[in-house]
Amino acid sequence: ETVMTQSPATLSASPGERVTLSCRASQSVSSNLAWYQHKPGQAPRLLIYGASTRASGIPDRFSGSGSRTEFTLTISSLQSEDFAIYYCQENDLWPPGTFGPGTKVDF
């Protein structure tokens, strides 16, 4: 099973800032990587799939990049509604599609 790691575990930022979250896979997953946003008590939300394709309805301030083992999620200008936990998930070895431990973005 591919092991996914994310860094940092917590990222403190302010509205308007550009933030970059990292995700690393223990082996190549090609471009088969997704990003999700999760707020407490809410359903997780798919942001990015195929490493760089925004899901339907996702604002263009969210962008994904990377391939093989190194991936990045960038929020170009952090909005108040973006404070949440972000998970990456590989879906190359499908199933199971291993999730990373998450990065919490807070004030």
Added chain:
Amino acid sequence: QITLKESGPTLVKPTQTLTLTCSFSGFSLDTSGEAVAWIRQPPGKALEWLAHIYWDNDKRYRTSLKTRLIITKDTSKNQVVLTVTNVDPEDTGTYYCAHIKKWGRAFDFWGQGTLVTVSS
């Protein structure tokens, strides 16, 4: 618009069987390419995929839990049911059902989740 909602008990005793129901709308599980998954998150831990079922009744299970999981669908009711047998406290967590992006591998719509505690 696709929506999903989980339902089931909040408290289960060790060794009992846990049955969770996912009720969904916005798609049909007898349409080619459609699939629904169950994912859980133990407290303080990462999300973990448990199982999914395809429109053609093909099923996939997490290897480590394969002997304890059963996933079924009822297309007439737009429901998917996950059964977990012989539960123990490590099965405590929030259980989510999710729609799998058609012909894809990402979970594009999720329910809000249901918290299940396994305790005597």
